[in-house]
Amino acid sequence: MRRAARRVRARAGRGRGQAVRGGAGGRGRQRSPLAGRVRGVSEACPERVRGVSEACPRRVRSVSAACPGRSAPCPGPVRPGGGAAMQREVGTLPLAPALRARLAAAGFQTAQELLDTGPCGLSKEIGISREEALEALQVVRQECQGDAARTAGGSGATRKCTALELLEEEQTQGFIITFCSALDNILGGGVQLTKITEICGAPGVGKTQLCMQLAVDVQIPECFGGVAGEAVFIDTEGSFMVDRVVEIAAACVQHCHLIAEAQQEEDHGKALETFSLENILSHIYYFRCRDYTELLAQVYLLPEFLAEHSKVRLVVIDGIAFPFRHDFEDLSLRTRLLNGLAQQLIILANDHKAAVVLTNQMTTRIGQSQATLVPALGESWGHAATVRLIFHWDNSQRLATLYKSPSQKESTIAYHITSHGFRDVQPPAVTHSTEGTQLNPRKRPRTEEEKQQ
Amino acid sequence: MAAKKLRRAQLSQEMCERLSRYQITTCQDFLCLSLLELMKVTGQSYYEVQKLLCKVSRACAPKMQTAYEMKLRKSVNPSSAFLSTTLHSLDRVLNGGVPCGSLTEITSPPGCGKTQFCIMLSVLATLPVSMGGLGGAVIYIDTESAFSAERLIEIAASRFLTYFDSDEKLLCMTRSIHVYRELTCCCVLKRIMSLEEEIISKKVKLIIIDSVASVVRKEFDTKLQGNLAERSNFLTRGASVLKYLAEEFSIPVILTNQITTSLSSGPAIQADLVSPADDLSLSEGSSVSGKRDSGCVTAALGNTWSHSVNTRLILQYHDLPTRQLLVAKSPVAPFSTFFYTIEKSGLVLQDRKDQTSLVWEGTNPALQPIRVRNTALKDTFHDAALPSTTGETSRNTSNL
Numbered sequence: 001m002r003r004a005a006r007r008v009r010a011r012a013g014r015g016r017g018q019a020v021r022g023g024a025g026g027r028g029r030q031r032s033p034l035a036g037r038v039r040g041v042s043e044a045c046p047e048r049v050r051g052v053s054e055a056c057p058r059r060v061r062s063v064s065a066a067c068p069g070r071s072a073p074c075p076g077p078v079r080p081g082g083g084a085a086m087q088r089e090v091g092t093l094p095l096a097p098a099l100r101a102r103l104a105a106a107g108f109q110t111a112q113e114l115l116d117t118g119p120c121g122l123s124k125e126i127g128i129s130r131e132e133a134l135e136a137l138q139v140v141r142q143e144c145q146g147d148a149a150r151t152a153g154g155s156g157a158t159r160k161c162t163a164l165e166l167l168e169e170e171q172t173q174g175f176i177i178t179f180c181s182a183l184d185n186i187l188g189g190g191v192q193l194t195k196i197t198e199i200c201g202a203p204g205v206g207k208t209q210l211c212m213q214l215a216v217d218v219q220i221p222e223c224f225g226g227v228a229g230e231a232v233f234i235d236t237e238g239s240f241m242v243d244r245v246v247e248i249a250a251a252c253v254q255h256c257h258l259i260a261e262a263q264q265e266e267d268h269g270k271a272l273e274t275f276s277l278e279n280i281l282s283h284i285y286y287f288r289c290r291d292y293t294e295l296l297a298q299v300y301l302l303p304e305f306l307a308e309h310s311k312v313r314l315v316v317i318d319g320i321a322f323p324f325r326h327d328f329e330d331l332s333l334r335t336r337l338l339n340g341l342a343q344q345l346i347i348l349a350n351d352h353k354a355a356v357v358l359t360n361q362m363t364t365r366i367g368q369s370q371a372t373l374v375p376a377l378g379e380s381w382g383h384a385a386t387v388r389l390i391f392h393w394d395n396s397q398r399l400a401t402l403y404k405s406p407s408q409k410e411s412t413i414a415y416h417i418t419s420h421g422f423r424d425v426q427p428p429a430v431t432h433s434t435e436g437t438q439l440n441p442r443k444r445p446r447t448e449e450e451k452q453q
Numbered sequence: 454m455a456a457k458k459l460r461r462a463q464l465s466q467e468m469c470e471r472l473s474r475y476q477i478t479t480c481q482d483f484l485c486l487s488l489l490e491l492m493k494v495t496g497q498s499y500y501e502v503q504k505l506l507c508k509v510s511r512a513c514a515p516k517m518q519t520a521y522e523m524k525l526r527k528s529v530n531p532s533s534a535f536l537s538t539t540l541h542s543l544d545r546v547l548n549g550g551v552p553c554g555s556l557t558e559i560t561s562p563p564g565c566g567k568t569q570f571c572i573m574l575s576v577l578a579t580l581p582v583s584m585g586g587l588g589g590a591v592i593y594i595d596t597e598s599a600f601s602a603e604r605l606i607e608i609a610a611s612r613f614l615t616y617f618d619s620d621e622k623l624l625c626m627t628r629s630i631h632v633y634r635e636l637t638c639c640c641v642l643k644r645i646m647s648l649e650e651e652i653i654s655k656k657v658k659l660i661i662i663d664s665v666a667s668v669v670r671k672e673f674d675t676k677l678q679g680n681l682a683e684r685s686n687f688l689t690r691g692a693s694v695l696k697y698l699a700e701e702f703s704i705p706v707i708l709t710n711q712i713t714t715s716l717s718s719g720p721a722i723q724a725d726l727v728s729p730a731d732d733l734s735l736s737e738g739s740s741v742s743g744k745r746d747s748g749c750v751t752a753a754l755g756n757t758w759s760h761s762v763n764t765r766l767i768l769q770y771h772d773l774p775t776r777q778l779l780v781a782k783s784p785v786a787p788f789s790t791f792f793y794t795i796e797k798s799g800l801v802l803q804d805r806k807d808q809t810s811l812v813w814e815g816t817n818p819a820l821q822p823i824r825v826r827n828t829a830l831k832d833t834f835h836d837a838a839l840p841s842t843t844g845e846t847s848r849n850t851s852n853l
Contacts, residue, residue, distance in 0.1 A: 099498075
């Protein structure tokens with residue numbers, strides 16, 4: 001997608017109506033008489049290799065001589081070669097713009113030409129130093145290697161897979177529970193990993209409370225039904241209260257203790273040793289961003305942070321609206337920055353298998369005769385999140401509505417904020433316990449908790 | 454942090470010069486550009502630009518702390534986490550008192566006791582730590598010219614009889630309360646921005662702004678186009694500066710607000726009401742929609758402002774002279790109500806025998822109905838906060 005976009009731009013930039021070089025870039029643009037071809041692989045190929053194959057009698061791209069034509073996904077063509085990647089246009093390579101302009105002026109068109117010229121020749125022809133030429137060639141080579149690996153079906157940036165693989169992945173994936181079983185039900189199990197969930201709500205309705213609850217719940221050990229991860233909490237409004245997190249964490253630990261007593265399994269005891277208040281608090285990484293610049297900077301640095309702390313399974317940004325709602329005369333800049341943020345968060349969620357939770361404010365939209373409360377940041381922001389929850393009031397009852405979800409239907413439930421945190425309105429009835437234990441073995445009736453109060 | 458110059462972000466000198474030719478001098482300008490624009494502006498390759506981005510981000514990103522470190526820091530100095538209001542039931546519910554490091558808002562109809570509460574809190578802040586105060590100075594930004602120094606002395610003398618036994622102590626206390634009279638939005642904002650240095654030099658431990666609503670409502674008429682956005686802009690900017698000050702110096706910030714009428718199906722109408730039936734615009738609104746909309750009196754300044762404050766206390770009328778204090782929004786306290794009267798020594802809580810009805814079912818803090826003074830039109834008002842006799846208690850225990 002990136003390369004196609006660049007090619008379009010490069011073409012536009014050059015102002016020449018030059019057609020795309022014969023199927024270059026490995027996408028197999030050439031029309032083929034074969035029907036039902038999958039991404040450049042011939043249907044008729046007996047080996048069904050995703051990528052290049054010597055054995056494929058109808059190979060439509062240049063192939064690597066060394067490839068034996070295996071039936072497993074091809075790890076990539078053998079160097080030298082890379083075949084189609086070498087036909088890439090110079091304008092699409094990630095070199096400095098000034099350098100690209102010079103190369104175009106000198107008449108270079110494909111990456112192969114550059115590599116054939118060599119650093120000395122290149123430096124003489126364009127008039128740059130040998131070191132710069134060498135650097136440029138290294139970038140080109142790296143880029144083409146990356147391309148070739150991608151087109152040969154290697155794993156990495158393309159994230160190409162069949163729906164069956166996705167289904168298997170989704171079924172084994174964990175959810176972050178919220179301790180409110182009604183909310184978990186409408187979400188299909190809880191907050192999903194690798195997706196962005198947005199929580200919009202009126203002031204004081206419980207968004208930050210839910211975020212703090214999730215930051216504790218993500219750390220629940222696997223034997224209790226959690227994902228045993230760590231949490232990153234990015235706070236832009238200053239509403240994070242450590243004392244409250246301590247209360248919520250203490251209640252969670254107690255809940256797990258009670259389950260362990262009731263079920264008496266071995267690994268429960270071991271898990272409980274590490275699931276203590278100190279550990280929970282030490283694994284919540286807190287960042288306080290005062291304005292949108294700090295927020296942008298922090299999100300740029302997050303991939304690095306998550307690579308170091310590989311157990312992080314939840315990123316909470318509490319108050320994505322607040323820093324963007326003042327000091328912005330240029331609304332198009334705001335839209336652009338928000339979209340950039342959303343994209344980076346999606347990549348983050350996918351790469352690190354983390355759930356991203358954002359909270360948004362509500363704003364008043366004045367219509368003709370009515371004023372309605374709508375989520376802030378505009379219509380275009382609504383596309384950023386995969387799952388959208390709206391928390392609102394109905395007199396004195398707090399309600400949560402699932403507003404947008406790709407897999408669950410829209411519904412509304414009621415919830416409560418107690419001193420223990422985010423909870424259901426009523427305890428689940430004891431008569432349903434057999435059903436309940438099948439679906440949610442970690443949920444137990446709340447009667448004991450109520451008595452303790 | 455945003456205005457940090459790129460020079461200090463450890464970019465090379467020539468890179469900074471090159472960027473300044475495009476008017477990119479601060480981290481904020483740098484981070485607002487997309488990758489392609491950055492490539493054009495810096496003349497570097499894609500990978501180099503990503504490295505530069507990381508460098509600049511590191512220069513302005515916040516430091517990481519774990520929740521455990523935060524807790525340890527708080528437990529080291531527990532008394533500095535709140536300002537006790539000496540209204541014991543309120544303090545208990547708020548986990549100690551008015552929290553430090555966040556914004557607390559006090560909303561009420563006129564004459565209910567906002568300014569009295571603020572004056573009382575300023576006295577408390579000047580008390581030494583051993584007596585439950587913060588032992589520091591107070592900055593009082595007064596926009597309505599309602600601050601009365603005589604009342605201040607009266608409250609101090611009658612509330613802390615034993616401590617303020619000499620005139621000397623009273624004068625010392627008054628010297629540490631700095632009152633600024635600002636009458637326009639612009640002046641208020643400028644004053645807030647300049648507070649940082651004053652806080653350090655005068656060792657300020659409490660900031661009070663009485664009131665935010667009066668300046669804002671004088672200058673922004675939300676019926677005019679564009680004014681709503683500008684008002685929100687001003688308010689969020691003020692709120693973010695105040696939050697920064699509150700957190701940086703770990704001090705409480707107290708703001709006062711007024712009331713407005715919000716029709717259930719119309720935009721909030723700005724009015725300092727005595728009774729809604731007197732207000733002409735209300736009847737206009739109801740005639741448009743055809744049926745009688747029951748409007749309710751709520752806190753002013755809208756939704757955005759309700760998001761910005763962390764704690765909201767509502768003062769409203771009960772049976773005169775008794776008044777009622779509601780905790781309408783708080784991250785640590787449940788919805789609670791208390792009864793109080795205003796006496797010589799400031800606010801005094803009344804101990805009611807029906808203590809269990811102190812917890813009530815609240816609603817959206819931005820739309821919480823507030824009871825105003827004129828009790829003649831009782832049926833017009835929503836009385837969600839008024840505890841009923843028996844039904845309330847059984848409902849409340851099931852909430853917890």
